[in-house]
Amino acid sequence: EIVLTQSPATLSLSPGERATLSCRASQSVSSYLAWYQQKPGQAPRLLIYDASNRATGIPARFSGSGSGTDFTLTISSLEPEDFAVYYCQQRSNWPPGTFGQGTKLEIK
Amino acid sequence: QVQLQESGPGLVKPSETLSLTCTVSGGSVSSGSYYWSWIRQPPGKGLEWIGYIYYSGSTNYNPSLKSRVTISVDTSKNQFSLKLSSVTAADTAVYYCARVTGGGYYGVWGQGTLVTVSS
Numbered sequence: 620e621i622v623l624t625q626s627p628a629t630l631s632l633s634p635g636e637r638a639t640l641s642c643r644a645s646q647s648v649s650s651y652l653a654w655y656q657q658k659p660g661q662a663p664r665l666l667i668y669d670a671s672n673r674a675t676g677i678p679a680r681f682s683g684s685g686s687g688t689d690f691t692l693t694i695s696s697l698e699p700e701d702f703a704v705y706y707c708q709q710r711s712n713w714p715p716g717t718f719g720q721g722t723k724l725e726i727k
Numbered sequence: 728q729v730q731l732q733e734s735g736p737g738l739v740k741p742s743e744t745l746s747l748t749c750t751v752s753g754g755s756v757s758s759g760s761y762y763w764s765w766i767r768q769p770p771g772k773g774l775e776w777i778g779y780i781y782y783s784g785s786t787n788y789n790p791s792l793k794s795r796v797t798i799s800v801d802t803s804k805n806q807f808s809l810k811l812s813s814v815t816a817a818d819t820a821v822y823y824c825a826r827v828t829g830g831g832y833y834g835v836w837g838q839g840t841l842v843t844v845s846s
Binding site: 651653655661662663664665668669674706708710713714715716717718719720721 | 773776778823825830832838
């Protein structure tokens with residue numbers, strides 16, 4: 620099973636700052652990695668797929684990078700609505716296509 | 728725009744069977760372009776894939792749940808369903824249905840439904 624490890628567990632930043640979230644895979648997943656945003660009481664929303672492609676309707680301040688085992692989600696300038704939990708997910712061996720444990724982005 | 732909506736009991740007794748239905752609107756479960764999945768999230772925890780179904784009826788389940796899970800599709804009603812048998816408190820979770828796109832990403836989600844296992 621491919622394990623995805625996200626860091627940090629919690630990230631405290633202020634609106635307007637740059638956020639950098641990390642996802643590391645236990646083995647190569649090529650570029651088959653997605654990022655999701657989940658707000659309290661809501662379903663996850665697909666942000667980025669195949670490591671760097673924004674999903675439909677996702678603002679340009681969200682960007683993804685990486686390949687192999689190391690991936691990054693960057694939010695260039697945080698808006699108040701960006702504070703949420705972020706999950707990475709790999710589809711290299713889908714199914715099951717495992718999820719990371721999440722990074723909580725909170726307001727400092 | 729496709730939308731998914733879960734429905735079913737919010738409370739299930741231990742050892743009984745959890746049954747949920749996902750109704751698809753604005754699109755068709757008969758589309759050969761997608762798989763249809765169930766995912767769950769225990770309170771305060773991460774996401775766990777349960778299984779998927781294709782419109783043809785072919786399925787694939789999480790090995791850890793395989794002996795207790797059945798996913799079915801009803802193309803006439805544009806729905807797919809989840810049954811999880813012999814539930815315990817560990818099965819308490821928000822259950823989501825989702826459309827699988829891009830070879831394994833979850834592009835569209837239902838709003839989720841909380842199922843509590845308790846006597």
